[in-house]
Amino acid sequence: MSLEKTIYVGPFVHCKSLNELDICTTGQIGVDEHGKIAFVLRESAGQPTSTQKGWENAKVVRTKDNGFFFPGFIDTHIHASQYPNAGVFGNSTLLDWLNTYTFPLESSFSDLKKAARVYKRVVARTLSQGTTTACYYATVHVPATNLLADICQSRGQRAFVGRVCMDRLSPSYYQDESVETAVRDSQACIDHVRRIDPHFTLISPIITPRFAPSCTDESLAAMGKLHQTTGIPVQTHISENKAEVALVRDLFPTSTSYTHVYDRAGLLTPKTILAHAVHLTKEERTLIKTREAKISHCPASNTALTSGAAPVRMMLDEGLTVGLGTDVSGGYTTSMLAECREAIFVSRHVAMTDGHEGGEEAKLSVAEVLFLATRGGARVVGLEGRIGGFEVGMEWDAQMIDLGATVGSGEGDDEGEDEEGLGLKRGLVEIFGTEGWEERVAKWVYTGDDRNTAAVWVRGKLVHAQMSFQA
């Protein structure tokens, strides 16, 4: 499908390196018919866009007041099926949370109508929050998992869609019957995606052994074999909670560590996404680095379930590849922007601990968490050449951020505003006019929400827009 050539005019912000935001206040980014970035112009204020050869008739999309373009977020770990439980977990911790809240909900996805209701909602919601790529856990059910893939494709969200494999330590009403059915059902979901998106351009299947405790040695080995033979990526959980780590030690007495369980099964490769990684030993981190496996850091979930505070700075310093995940519904929010804030805050709690992981240098900055949410995530999902930044040749997975008119400028959106110029549509970010650009970005991260996400594109296609957005 061919798109209209478009020039995106206005400030843009993306991440240059882990701690460096690249802020261009006068940009023009040309996106071609295939959704690829053809040119990036800087300091183009006053320069008519039509001077770009071959782009004289291109469509122009401009930011509004205090607006900017930013790469779409990459959520490297989210359980789409658990969305109805977002915010509901009481005072539980991982293992009782699974039995009390999670398994009963997931098992209900045998009902396709229910699955449709939830999956449509979570895809629409995450798109509206600027998530252009999501690594989804679905459930064990083949039809519902395939439906999730269909919904992502029809809504235009880039997604990794995983049918969950689990053959023990889960309720009898909700698990794989055997290793054979687990392989067969996983293969069925892979085949479905191949049918709807043969080159995995937008949607990719992902092999998804839930986590070591709920998989026998045999099923892990079978998933490892499937991974090795198909080259399809893998996602699972690792070392989230101390009781879980102890359980893995008991269940796999011949393994030297939790990480070793996956390595032995052929599941620890450059295409493996490991969620959480809170309590890894030095040896495990070294093994993960050697295998080039990737880490999805899920701060909101880790705090909510008192799993722990992952030592992200240490992992980054050691050269591990880290992205962010919302981990709905261990995490309460589908918003990657909120998750950025949570990552900053968890890093501050790490900084306040006395151990070798702590100290001021453990703190993650606004620039760093935005890097993790975009470039970092792109590396985690194996798409670092294609998404996560604004470079020529990359695809236009982007969001247009609108921080609203400067307070008192009289240029606000009148509808829904009260006498003081507030207004639900405007959102909570307040620009008083004296802020520098780095401060504007910080205000977005700390006080922004979906109301500031005016429009979202994936591969150049508009996939979400507020009513106020004039395409």
Place this chain on the structure above:
Amino acid sequence: MSLEKTIYVGPFVHCKSLNELDICTTGQIGVDEHGKIAFVLRESAGQPTSTQKGWENAKVVRTKDNGFFFPGFIDTHIHASQYPNAGVFGNSTLLDWLNTYTFPLESSFSDLKKAARVYKRVVARTLSQGTTTACYYATVHVPATNLLADICQSRGQRAFVGRVCMDRLSPSYYQDESVETAVRDSQACIDHVRRIDPHFTLISPIITPRFAPSCTDESLAAMGKLHQTTGIPVQTHISENKAEVALVRDLFPTSTSYTHVYDRAGLLTPKTILAHAVHLTKEERTLIKTREAKISHCPASNTALTSGAAPVRMMLDEGLTVGLGTDVSGGYTTSMLAECREAIFVSRHVAMTDGHEGGEEAKLSVAEVLFLATRGGARVVGLEGRIGGFEVGMEWDAQMIDLGATVGSGEGDDEGEDEEGLGLKRGLVEIFGTEGWEERVAKWVYTGDDRNTAAVWVRGKLVHAQMSFQA
């Protein structure tokens, strides 16, 4: 001013005790001409409201789908003047944050026009987030502080408005000239409030020595004397950050502790609000308890500035009175709902520490943080008999929460919704229809925002309403 007698019909939720939510799904609360609760009926479904004698012609306000009435929030610590810096603090900690971000901003409130722009905004914003009572720090400036009092009164927000006193360790361009001018200026602000609200019905002055490091012994003693002679309440900071605690030890070598500094000055009484209280010793907590002084817990700020994680459970177990404060702009948010979530999360980090403060029992539940934000706050500001709950004789400081129509019910607010029934006005809370009431409340706390605050009343008067609210 006489109000129209009103019956609020629908579910209501308030806090009965620290860990007990009182949820009545079929309530009727009658509020009289003076804004006081005249009756509270439960299980009134089907019962016509007109049976209540003398209330046949009362106005009726009903909740919408998945809506409920909840007491207004009480923010026990917020720097109104720092609002333009919300979300802006980089990687700073308390003492450098003051010099880099805070003092330059506060000093600019010598400009009344600027003060008006900020103060109007912060009052409107906090009202829209359900804050019916706020304990404000203003700046050292008398005219701007008086303006804040005027704005609170004209918008109808219950407020404690404090002129900041500080006569050392601050820039020469921003401090009291002498102890005499500090007393004179504080008295001028007290006199102003007495003029506009003689009985402090809605607005109260509050004596506000910034914190021990920025006050000399003499100015603390003078403020203590003012407090003792006028009976006007006091607010200050205590033991926020370890470097600050060390500084106080150096500055007050004859005091036995930070708490003792205030006690010696006559500033530690039942009418004293102490913000932060992160690093208090057992002896200090005992002294605070003996003096019946109150604590404002500010979790978002404490994490943002890596000040520490206050041991709230321990303070509660020891019998201290605790409320919540947003501490804008050490805290990034004006929303007490967000602060509730932050309090839960900080308590989980406390729970994950190994010391005697830690362990599972340190975790605060949804019910507990809502208690702190309402009943707890009422005790902190000395209004426990008047606000914070729905009891006959209390005043109607309340918010109408609207969680939005159940997903897929087809009853959503159409305006601004996309094809999946999302919509900016609706907000982020998702009710799928199977949630119990406790789960609905949890979803509100974790995923709600100002979009769910349909209307807000103080003393029976409507002080904020969304466009969709039909009064």
